Amino acid sequence: MNIKKLLVVTSMLILSSITTLSSKVPEWYPDEWKDLNLPIIEDMPQMPVLEGYKEDLDGKKLRKLQKTYTVALGTKVNVFIPLEVMTDIDIEATIIGNQIAQIPFDIELNRTPEKKDYYSVKYSKNELDIDDDGEIDTFIYSSKYINERVSKDNYVKIFGEKISRDGIHKKKVYVTIEVGE
Template sequence: MKRKLIILFGAIILGATQTYSSPTINDVVTTIPTENGNVELPEPPQKSTDEEIQAGWKLEKNYTALLQSKLNVFVPLEILSDIDINAVVIDDEELNIPFELELNKEPEKKDYYKLKFSENEIDIDSDGKIDTFIYSPKYINQRIVKENYVQIKGKNISKDGDYYKKIYITIEVDE
């Protein structure tokens, strides 16, 4: 009795594998389902000479496919304006020179982005005393930042002359 059951069970497995087996490499799909119906594919060319092989297939039907793509593009916050500050300091005069910075867009988050200067306290005449200070608001919340100013203390400048200093400004994230 056991032998008959085993043979019967083996026949069911063999039939199932033949029914659900995947197509082999030699099977050729002749139709492709689309929204507008099935597209019939031509038979592969059976060419034998080099000229026939180079000629390729003849175009029987032409279809246009429209694709749509969506991208998520992130544009970083950037400083657009360059600032040149020219000042004449006489004796012990103290100057407060306001300046504005323009950004490429309004910041998405409030109280998140900060201005970072390469130097906030500068010794412009290299005598060892800090004489120039840069002040800016703690956070950038607008496209045009207006509350910036440079303070120059003439009493700390000991040498007469023309002085130039390049300061770099970057935007940093408060974490």
């Protein structure tokens, strides 16, 4: 709500200071500016002279200020940059027979989380059927919370006894960071 008020006040200040533009260049401009074809803001129109004006020594009428105000505008902006996973993770493993492989991997974030035990890693799938035979054979594990810029306690566990088809198998898993409970 405060941002809306700030935008309204700022836009009112800007709109009140805009005047018509003219193509003539005043004499007091430096010569190098005259070739730039910049829009020139004309002088503000004179305010009507109210009662109570004075004359100076040259006979010009001076306006007496009725009321003056000072406006101080302070701004405070909170910028929040969300946590993002910065690295792509490619896991390559050769599984022979009934071997159980545990493959560690790192997750790097764009910055260190500002709160401890607040952010967690979320995978699109934690349990995979790597060879598409209908039996879950690959599991992804991570700690409950991520507190460092680089998380090193993540691993993939592959059970060779559950893989029934030989060959190269590929799966894509998406990693995101979510706010913990």
